[in-house]
Structure formats: structure tokens, C-alpha cells
Amino acid sequence: MGLTINQISACGRELFVVDIVFTVVTIGFLLMRFWSARISRRKLYPDDIFVIFAFVAKSVLTGAAFWGTFNGLGKHIYLLNLQQLTVQVKLLLISEFTYTLGTAAIKLSMLCLYHRIYTTPTFRRWNYFVMALVVAYIITFLPLLLTNCVPLSQYWDPKPGGWCRDTLIYDMATVAANFFLDLAVLILPMPVLWSLKMSIRDKLTVTAMFSIGFVTIALISWRSAVTVRTRGSPDWTGSLCKVGEIATLELYLGIIAVCIPTLGPLFNAYMKPVFSKLGLTTMGAxxxxxxxxxxxxxxxxxxxxxxxxxxxxxxxxxxxxxxxxxxxxxxxxxxxxxxxxxxxxxxxxxxxxxxxxxxxxxxxxxxxxxxxxxxxxx
Structure with missing residues (x-):
């Protein structure tokens, strides 16, 4: 039987609020992204498709998080009945699956955007290389996730003859791969950017715009520490909620980060005239x-x-x-x-x-x- 809003855990309430607030904010950035595309009269590109896919994956994770929250997510394991504990195990599997797809889609969206912006052959070769690493990440980790337990139902319905690997190894490998790939995606355009003939102010502005993803790297580091604590505790349902909250922020901020560089036409159409009237200079003027x-x-x-x-x-x-x-x-x-x-x-x-x-x-x-x-x- 599901819990009422007053019975859910304190962490569950935090996750509930974070999901609602950032869902609204992220939808706002996506709308601005596609409004900018309409202003510039361009068609959809692969980076647009990937960011939509990432948002869909996050939406599925949000729905699963709500399901888990009203079934005891964040509460001590001894307070949960068998049905609620089964929900938590299923939630863990769903969250790992959607997290892997969502983070990979965010990286591919940014890399496809780089492909549109930077046209030098050397940069594009490196860009293709990092894309290949992201695809290899998906091909490697999704089958590993789906075979961590054989049969898959062994996660929540253990039977004689079934078996499961140590999921902590998988979790730490996922965190390490995401950390490395996020760092590669963020550093990749910096040498080209700083070689352009632009003012230092403009270079710093564009660098800051692309470097919002460093926040997600900090979140990955935080998540790795909490994951180790969660997997090593017999009361893992109590700290699983915090892992979900960090992963939620990581995905939302990643989607926002890949939307910001595409908002130039919207800025030029609506904000630049305002700055001009106020006598303020804008980047590139x-x-x-x-x-x-x-x-x-x-x-x-x-x-x-x-x-x-x-x-x-x-x-x-x-x-x-x-x-x-x-x-x-x-x-x-x-x-x-x-x-x-x-x-x-x-x-x-x-x-x-x-x-x-x-x-x-x-x-x-x-x-x-x-x-x-x-x-x-x-």
C-alpha cells in the first residue's frame, strides 16, 4: 500500500520538490531552445534530437522516483514491508537504466553541437573519437546492467539457481566512465575557442557558457561517495534517496547546459535590443x-x-x-x-x-x- 504525502521520508520530500522545480525549469530551457531554432529558421539537428531523448529518459526516471517515494524511498529498511522493498529494488534497476541512457544522450547532444559549430578537420576528428567513446560506453554498460542478475527478476525475486554480480563494481565503473567522458566533452572545444581572435571578455563568456558542465562533474564526485556508503550499508534504502537526488540534479543540469549555447538567436532578437537601448555592450559587438x-x-x-x-x-x-x-x-x-x-x-x-x-x-x-x-x- 502506498504512503500518503505526509508519510513519505524527508529526503523523499526533497526529491519531490527538486523534480518538480527542475522539470519546470528544464522545460523552459527546451522551449527557448526550439524557439531560437524557429527564429533562425533552422531545422532540427541531431543535437536537438538527443537532448529531447535525454529529457524523455529523465521523465521516466522522475516517474519511477515518485513511485519509489510513495513506497518508502528514503526510509529505513526495517520500516518497509516486502512489497515496498520490492519496489525499491525495481526502482534501482530502472534508475540505473534511464541514468545511463540520459547521460549518454546529453554527451552526444553536446558533441553534435560541437560538430555544427567547429568545422576544422582536426577538431572534428577528435570530436568523432569522443563520440565513439560515448557510443562504446552505451554498448558496454547497458548489457552489463541487464545481466547483473540472471535471470533479471533475481533482483527482486531471488530463486535457487539464480545469481547476481556485485553491483558496487558496476556503479563505480559507471561513475568513473561518466567522469572521464564529461571531462573530455568539456575540455574538447577549449583549445579551439581560445585560439580564436576574440576579446578576453568574449572568450571568458563563452568558456563559462560551455563550462557549466563542470557542476555535473562535481555532482558525479559527490554521487560516487554516497554510492559507496549506500552499497556498503545494510540499511541501503535510507541513503538510496540521496543518490537519486544527486543523479536527478546531474541530468537536469546537463540538459540545461546543452541548451544554453543554442539560445543566441533568442538573445539577439529580444535581449540585445534592450541592452542597446540601455547603452550596454553585448558579446561580439x-x-x-x-x-x-x-x-x-x-x-x-x-x-x-x-x-x-x-x-x-x-x-x-x-x-x-x-x-x-x-x-x-x-x-x-x-x-x-x-x-x-x-x-x-x-x-x-x-x-x-x-x-x-x-x-x-x-x-x-x-x-x-x-x-x-x-x-x-x-
């Missing part, structure tokens, strides 16, 4: 100074032509398309042109083609060419 010039572009509205000044290409209403339609730049915030004018006569060499009474401008343009792939721009 050219700072005022004598060296910055404005890009002068021609745009069209119907049949009328106009000329305007823009500090960034994404502030323009122009749509630039190459002749073969292989490159298309729109107002999605993915393009920027800022000119810098400097005067250093001691360090410049005057060529014969240069007149003595003119101003000479040299512009270095760095670009990347992608063969025509419609999904990049639609």
Missing part, C-alpha cells in the same frame, strides 16, 4: 573607438534601393547569396563584418602603385567555404 568603421551596405525593400550604415552584417536586412547559391548569409547572427583602420607609417611599406596623397586601406578577409548543403541555411 564592436566597441566604440577611433579604429572601428561601419560597414556600408546596399539593401532592398521591394523595388526601392537604400544605403545604410551597419556595424555588423547581422544588423542589416540584406540577404547575400553567392552566384551558385552555395553560400547564403542572412540575418541569423552567423555573419559579421567589422573594418579596422590603423595608421602606422613607420611599419608600412609604400608600394609604387600607391599615390602620395591618398589613404590606403588593406582588408584581410577570413572565410570558410561550404559546398551547397541546404540544411545549413534553411
Amino acid at each position: 564592436p566597441k566604440s573607438g577611433p579604429n572601428n568603421l561601419y560597414l556600408r551596405t546596399w539593401g532592398s525593400s521591394g523595388t526601392k534601393k537604400r544605403v545604410q550604415n551597419y556595424s555588423e552584417l547581422n544588423e542589416s536586412a540584406d540577404r547575400i547569396v553567392s552566384r551558385d547559391n552555395s553560400i547564403r548569409l542572412g540575418t541569423t547572427g552567423e555573419s559579421k563584418v567589422v573594418s579596422e583602420c590603423t595608421f602606422k607609417p613607420k611599419h608600412e611599406t609604400l608600394l609604387q602603385s600607391h599615390s602620395q596623397d591618398g589613404i590606403h586601406v588593406q582588408r584581410d578577409i577570413e572565410s570558410q567555404y561550404h559546398p551547397k548543403k541546404t540544411q545549413y541555411f534553411e
Whole structure:
């Protein structure tokens, strides 16, 4: 018989509150993610699919946690009847299964996002390597989990002839693998990021955005300590609730972390104009100074032509398309042109083609060419 809300354990109440609050917050971040995708008029990519899968896995875990909470999760083992104890054992199996799938999906979502952002061949080779490690993690640990007890029902209904491995070994191996993979996913883009020609402030901002996952690494370390204490205690149902609470925070924060880097279009559409009105600069905006010039572009509205000044290409209403339609730049915030004018006569060499009474401008343009792939721009 299930417990009432007043009869559940103190840890069960904490888990109940954490699940409800973070479910609402996570749904909010997912909605913002897909609203940003709509603003930029892009289709769904693999990173979007994986983050949805991770949320589904966490939702299943949340339902199982509620089931366990109202069947004595967090209470001392001697206070539970046989039916409630059976529920706790089944909950342990369900939570391990959904946790493994959820954490793997979060890592694959971030790695697929890296694949869209960074296009250098060297980085992509390393990215594929880490992806392969995550896939190997799934292929290795899921069969191990499902064969920890043979038959599977030996978990909650022991029978003569059945057997079970020591689950502590599996739990610690899972924690170690997650720790290593999370660290690899977080460190992977940092060398490329810090080699970009960006201000220190922008680099620190982007680094902080990607480094939210370090919180999940801290949670993994905490979870490993609690897991050892739980498995080594005969009163394991009392501390199992805390393990579930830590795993819940780890999954929710992981989903939020992979959503934050995709919110740029939403920020540019709604927050950037507010900051501009307040006179605040945003990341990537050219700072005022004598060296910055404005890009002068021609745009069209119907049949009328106009000329305007823009500090960034994404502030323009122009749509630039190459002749073969292989490159298309729109107002999605993915393009920027800022000119810098400097005067250093001691360090410049005057060529014969240069007149003595003119101003000479040299512009270095760095670009990347992608063969025509419609999904990049639609």
C-alpha cells in the first residue's frame, strides 16, 4: 500500500520538490531552445534530437522516483514491508537504466553541437573519437546492467539457481566512465575557442557558457561517495534517496547546459535590443573607438534601393547569396563584418602603385567555404 504525502521520508520530500522545480525549469530551457531554432529558421539537428531523448529518459526516471517515494524511498529498511522493498529494488534497476541512457544522450547532444559549430578537420576528428567513446560506453554498460542478475527478476525475486554480480563494481565503473567522458566533452572545444581572435571578455563568456558542465562533474564526485556508503550499508534504502537526488540534479543540469549555447538567436532578437537601448555592450559587438568603421551596405525593400550604415552584417536586412547559391548569409547572427583602420607609417611599406596623397586601406578577409548543403541555411 502506498504512503500518503505526509508519510513519505524527508529526503523523499526533497526529491519531490527538486523534480518538480527542475522539470519546470528544464522545460523552459527546451522551449527557448526550439524557439531560437524557429527564429533562425533552422531545422532540427541531431543535437536537438538527443537532448529531447535525454529529457524523455529523465521523465521516466522522475516517474519511477515518485513511485519509489510513495513506497518508502528514503526510509529505513526495517520500516518497509516486502512489497515496498520490492519496489525499491525495481526502482534501482530502472534508475540505473534511464541514468545511463540520459547521460549518454546529453554527451552526444553536446558533441553534435560541437560538430555544427567547429568545422576544422582536426577538431572534428577528435570530436568523432569522443563520440565513439560515448557510443562504446552505451554498448558496454547497458548489457552489463541487464545481466547483473540472471535471470533479471533475481533482483527482486531471488530463486535457487539464480545469481547476481556485485553491483558496487558496476556503479563505480559507471561513475568513473561518466567522469572521464564529461571531462573530455568539456575540455574538447577549449583549445579551439581560445585560439580564436576574440576579446578576453568574449572568450571568458563563452568558456563559462560551455563550462557549466563542470557542476555535473562535481555532482558525479559527490554521487560516487554516497554510492559507496549506500552499497556498503545494510540499511541501503535510507541513503538510496540521496543518490537519486544527486543523479536527478546531474541530468537536469546537463540538459540545461546543452541548451544554453543554442539560445543566441533568442538573445539577439529580444535581449540585445534592450541592452542597446540601455547603452550596454553585448558579446561580439564592436566597441566604440577611433579604429572601428561601419560597414556600408546596399539593401532592398521591394523595388526601392537604400544605403545604410551597419556595424555588423547581422544588423542589416540584406540577404547575400553567392552566384551558385552555395553560400547564403542572412540575418541569423552567423555573419559579421567589422573594418579596422590603423595608421602606422613607420611599419608600412609604400608600394609604387600607391599615390602620395591618398589613404590606403588593406582588408584581410577570413572565410570558410561550404559546398551547397541546404540544411545549413534553411
